[in-house]
Amino acid sequence: MIKLTFCLVRLPHLSREAFQDYWFNTHGPLVASVAEVLQIRRYVQLHSLPPEISEALRTSRGAPQPYDGVAELWFDSLEAMGEKGRRPEAQAAGRMLLEDERKFIDLSRSPLWFGQEKVVVG
Secondary structure (H helix, E strand, C coil): CEEEEEEECECCCCCHHHHHHHHHHHHHHHHHHHHHHHCCCEEEEEECCCHHHHHHHHHHCCCCCCCCEEEEEEECCHHHHHHHHCCHHHHHHHHHHHHHHCCCECHHHCCEEEECCCCCCC
């Protein structure tokens, strides 16, 4: 399995609560609606808690400002993703999701990458 991890920073005009509400109640269903076309095997949203909960831990480590959330998406393989990317319906679904992401995510401040999980505990 290949996992896409997407660390999300909200657009400046949105509160954390408004961002997370849109992400879960509007964007989440959009992802679900095209999951089969994009061959997404699993999609999870991790919503950040209020910043004061993590502030002491963050400052004790000299960590940067937190993300507003993290999206995790699982796919069968890089090869399957490459094949999928050549299909017109998958390209259209990807464009639709990106268009919606521009409504609530500061894409220039939201890193994403593909990786492979290495389980240490659990």
